[in-house]
Amino acid sequence: MKLRALHLSLAGLVASALVFALVKTGTGQEAQAKNRKVVKSDAEWRKQLTPEQYQVTRQAGTEPAFSGKLVNEHRKGVFECICCGSELFSSRTKFESGTGWPSFFAPYDKTAVDTSTDFKLGYPRTEVTCSTCGAHLGHVFDDGPTPTGLRFCMNSAALKFARETPAAAKPKVVKAEKAEKVEKVEEKKAPAKAETPAAESPK
Numbered sequence: 001m002k003l004r005a006l007h008l009s010l011a012g013l014v015a016s017a018l019v020f021a022l023v024k025t026g027t028g029q030e031a032q033a034k035n036r037k038v039v040k041s042d043a044e045w046r047k048q049l050t051p052e053q054y055q056v057t058r059q060a061g062t063e064p065a066f067s068g069k070l071v072n073e074h075r076k077g078v079f080e081c082i083c084c085g086s087e088l089f090s091s092r093t094k095f096e097s098g099t100g101w102p103s104f105f106a107p108y109d110k111t112a113v114d115t116s117t118d119f120k121l122g123y124p125r126t127e128v129t130c131s132t133c134g135a136h137l138g139h140v141f142d143d144g145p146t147p148t149g150l151r152f153c154m155n156s157a158a159l160k161f162a163r164e165t166p167a168a169a170k171p172k173v174v175k176a177e178k179a180e181k182v183e184k185v186e187e188k189k190a191p192a193k194a195e196t197p198a199a200e201s202p203k
């Protein structure tokens with residue numbers, strides 16, 4: 001029995017190390033903390049966040065499965081950090097894991113999140129935090145879909161969804177510029193037209 005537990009824990013360690021190696025290029029927790037751009041006091045976080053958001057992000061809590069509002073969010077957009085607004089995940093990497101937590105196969109970019117090993121459940125898991133403010137987001141496992149094989153299992157309470165708008169806004173800017181040019185051309189034409197009848201009338 002003891003041997004089996006040891007075996008399981010060793011297997012967990014190897015799996016965790018593998019996930020860690022896949023996700024991170026070996027920066028220590030202290031270095032991660034130093035790199036943080038948003039640093040606030042505990043009181044400030046408490047004031048800014050709801051009790052659930054605070055418990056999840058600042059105390060490494062986990063919301064109950066299927067309780068979060070972003071599990072079934074399928075619109076195109078970006079999932080931002082509830083604490084600091086950093087872009088953490090894209091809807092393009094979201095997938096249905098069936099776990100009851102929003103799941104992604106990759107972060108928004110390599111520098112968006114930090115990872116470290118935690119033993120809270122007695123076996124190693126790879127914790128995922130926001131690299132900008134240190135918010136606890138969830139964990140990453142190596143049973144995700146292609147192309148990464150990773151499953152970022154996140155808490156809805158740690159994220160804020162922002163619908164994708166830049167792609168729709170770009171063509172509008174182009175159209176506005178074109179419309180302006182057309183107006184200018186018409187302005188030039190208009191006086192010419194007005195001059196013609198005036199020039200013709202004396203004849």
Ligand SMILES: [Zn+2]
Pocket residue numbers: 081082083084085086130131132133134135
């Ligand atoms: Zn953050």
